[in-house]
Amino acid sequence: MIRNHNLFTPSKHTLALFFSERVVPFLSRPALPALLLPNGLYLFSSNAICRLPAVLRALHVAVLQGKGAEVSKALQGPLNYLDQSLSKRTTPYLTAVCHPSKSQHTYTPFVAYSTSYLVIYNCQYHYSYFNQKDVDSQDYVLTRWSKQNKSQVCVFPISLPQEGKRNILLTSALPYVNNVPHLGNIIGCVLSADVFSRYGRLRGWNLLFICGTDEYGTATENKAREEGLTPQQICDKYHAVHASIYKWFQIDFDFFGRTTTKKQTEIAQDIFWRLHKRDFLVEDTVEQLRCESCQRFLADRFVEGICPFCNYPEARGDQCDKCGRLINAVELREPQCKVCRQTPVIRSSKHLFLDLPKLEGQLDEWLDKSTGSGDWTANAKQITRSWLRDGLKPRCITRDLKWGTPVPHPDFAEKVFYVWFDAPIGYLSITANYTDQWEKWWKNPQQVELYNFMAKDNVPFHSVVFPCSLLGAQDNYTLVNHLVATEYLNYEDTKFSKSRGVGVFGDMAQDTGIPSDVWRFYLLYLRPEGQDSAFSWADMALKNNSELLNNLGNFINRAGMFVSKFFDGCVPVMELQQEDKRLLAQVGWELRQYIQLMDKVKIRDALKHILNISRHGNQYIQVNEPWKNIKGGDSERQRASTVTGLSVNIACLLSVMLQPYMPAVSQTIRKQLNAPESCINTMLQGTGTFVCALTAGHRIGTVSPLFQKLEADQIEALKKRFGGQQVFDLCFCQTQMYECDKCITPCHLIYFQGDKVRTLKAQKAEKAVITAEVAMLLDLKKQLALAEGKSPEPTPQKGKKK
Numbered sequence: 001m002i003r004n005h006n007l008f009t010p011s012k013h014t015l016a017l018f019f020s021e022r023v024v025p026f027l028s029r030p031a032l033p034a035l036l037l038p039n040g041l042y043l044f045s046s047n048a049i050c051r052l053p054a055v056l057r058a059l060h061v062a063v064l065q066g067k068g069a070e071v072s073k074a075l076q077g078p079l080n081y082l083d084q085s086l087s088k089r090t091t092p093y094l095t096a097v098c099h100p101s102k103s104q105h106t107y108t109p110f111v112a113y114s115t116s117y118l119v120i121y122n123c124q125y126h127y128s129y130f131n132q133k134d135v136d137s138q139d140y141v142l143t144r145w146s147k148q149n150k151s152q153v154c155v156f157p158i159s160l161p162q163e164g165k166r167n168i169l170l171t172s173a174l175p176y177v178n179n180v181p182h183l184g185n186i187i188g189c190v191l192s193a194d195v196f197s198r199y200g201r202l203r204g205w206n207l208l209f210i211c212g213t214d215e216y217g218t219a220t221e222n223k224a225r226e227e228g229l230t231p232q233q234i235c236d237k238y239h240a241v242h243a244s245i246y247k248w249f250q251i252d253f254d255f256f257g258r259t260t261t262k263k264q265t266e267i268a269q270d271i272f273w274r275l276h277k278r279d280f281l282v283e284d285t286v287e288q289l290r291c292e293s294c295q296r297f298l299a300d301r302f303v304e305g306i307c308p309f310c311n312y313p314e315a316r317g318d319q320c321d322k323c324g325r326l327i328n329a330v331e332l333r334e335p336q337c338k339v340c341r342q343t344p345v346i347r348s349s350k351h352l353f354l355d356l357p358k359l360e361g362q363l364d365e366w367l368d369k370s371t372g373s374g375d376w377t378a379n380a381k382q383i384t385r386s387w388l389r390d391g392l393k394p395r396c397i398t399r400d401l402k403w404g405t406p407v408p409h410p411d412f413a414e415k416v417f418y419v420w421f422d423a424p425i426g427y428l429s430i431t432a433n434y435t436d437q438w439e440k441w442w443k444n445p446q447q448v449e450l451y452n453f454m455a456k457d458n459v460p461f462h463s464v465v466f467p468c469s470l471l472g473a474q475d476n477y478t479l480v481n482h483l484v485a486t487e488y489l490n491y492e493d494t495k496f497s498k499s500r501g502v503g504v505f506g507d508m509a510q511d512t513g514i515p516s517d518v519w520r521f522y523l524l525y526l527r528p529e530g531q532d533s534a535f536s537w538a539d540m541a542l543k544n545n546s547e548l549l550n551n552l553g554n555f556i557n558r559a560g561m562f563v564s565k566f567f568d569g570c571v572p573v574m575e576l577q578q579e580d581k582r583l584l585a586q587v588g589w590e591l592r593q594y595i596q597l598m599d600k601v602k603i604r605d606a607l608k609h610i611l612n613i614s615r616h617g618n619q620y621i622q623v624n625e626p627w628k629n630i631k632g633g634d635s636e637r638q639r640a641s642t643v644t645g646l647s648v649n650i651a652c653l654l655s656v657m658l659q660p661y662m663p664a665v666s667q668t669i670r671k672q673l674n675a676p677e678s679c680i681n682t683m684l685q686g687t688g689t690f691v692c693a694l695t696a697g698h699r700i701g702t703v704s705p706l707f708q709k710l711e712a713d714q715i716e717a718l719k720k721r722f723g724g725q726q727v728f729d730l731c732f733c734q735t736q737m738y739e740c741d742k743c744i745t746p747c748h749l750i751y752f753q754g755d756k757v758r759t760l761k762a763q764k765a766e767k768a769v770i771t772a773e774v775a776m777l778l779d780l781k782k783q784l785a786l787a788e789g790k791s792p793e794p795t796p797q798k799g800k801k802k
Contacts, residue, residue, distance in 0.1 A: 173454035184489035188455035198660035212257035218299030245506035257430035264429035280472035289344035305332030340772030353394035397421035487528035559647035560703035572641035591688035
């Protein structure tokens, strides 16, 4: 949100605008404004404008350097960053004016939005003062703009499918809003999707990358009760947390939205009515688990018990994480309420079901086509086949909750949609909040290819339940062509657990001092593509020090340093010999393999070919010894020139191939090499083209090391910090505060459970919740007493009656 009384503070050489305070939504990608004018139109603030890198550079050239004539040149490269970053607007124009000027005439970038285009102009504004009356609407500004001699710099259409191009609609599974994502969540969907999105743009595909937070359901209600907030406040809080984490990890969404919007209600209810009118919904009475202690029906994920299929003791009420089978909560053996740990009872309630058996024929026909022609991962196919093999059953789409998209049917007015009917529709509604022409993406299967990225536990909902909803709606929806699912990422030899302090979560990674690009690299290096993998601190240090520092970084740094040291910063003339041509053939083969694998979303395997190229380069340098040849005769010096020139061009190629994986490092390499922007758009076209981007005479920039070594003591400290004991600093035993080794688990659990009880009481939480937590506290104290050989019963206090 932006709140502005006045956009600029008046000074002698500043154009000033004043407005009464208005609140305007601000997008996650700052493509839009601003300030809402009284007439309903919008005006950019300079702060919002400056968040766009292209405009920021233009402002620097025009305002600080006073070189208005060079604005076009300054914008030419950075404007590529703006491609596909626009959102829908219904206002005729959004304008940005008023920047400090040193004279009575200055050239200042002017940004105008129409409903379909972003246009950036150089506009000449005259020195003058404005007051409230002058600019109560945009009329004055637009009149001034129309009178200027404007030269168009660039026009970008809002991202919509285009004729003759490959149109990719890419979604990442919507993270649930009440949890902070851990590394496994990040690699499982958003990071993998981001890599493919960046790669697709380098390939020249017309691509839209959509994601957002899934915000409805009982989990949100309970989190709100725990923190003493409303569900909406919880959603607002954790949506911002998620957005901040993904920003730090450089996840480059076109739009990061949320499901608690009017568009979500409109689209979900429309799909519901279409299913209802086509008789794909049935009514039935459902036996549900109800917790009498919490006084509510329990959502599936708030029940745990023994899986009826594989006997896994911690199966959820909707699915078993071990065998992957979907479960009805009442089928669990020995169920427990996850909130209070009491045994729930079975109660009946009338609900609506999606008639999956009736849609099975359409689903089979579509699946055969999609899995046959698309790039579905092996686990996605296997999970889907196993679901179909067991036979489809009607799936409940309503729940007895308050926080959710309301069911519009009058007989079910007190119910909301089940989150797994509602949540995938969030892809559509988030796109609708990005552009009012969302149907060109979502109702256009002839032109659009849809990629879904997720972890394997989400597969059945994306391959069966959601497609059935769209097939039954019969509205020409775009269905998934490529379903990309990962296995699970574990932490060391156990699972991630926020409550136990085990593992690195998204909000903690940036506090480690390790750059986000290094996190990205390591997570992608061990991406669980075919089987589960495990994060290891020791292995992360090994990969950073060997692959990044000694292999990739060493090669790129040596190539650049040779140019700087031996050739005065200019790329030397190259005369290729047979050995050089063999290296070119090797590099070309690795590039083609990289493209083939990335096209098939084999992200982890493709990364290995980047590292192979730098290994080839290191060997090439080591064999040819340019640091020795530069001191020899003419032929030796020419050999040093060729080796150096070819090496620095390979470094340029690596910067492009690395961009989807490590965008900041990629940008740093190109800056150090002063590489032309054109190299980004040519290297990955077709089957791959290794061109000589840095020709003889090209002057590079300042070269410096790209990576730092991760030291053993640093890694050991991080391992200890995130190994499950980092939340425990002190132990309370027999009223003495001391470091505890022998009884660390019960002592610390007692301390933190007591802290939880105190917090709930301070927040005046519901009595049932407090009672349940107190019971857990007393039970922990009994366990500690038994462990210490004492009586589990409390000692009566003197002076008080029993």
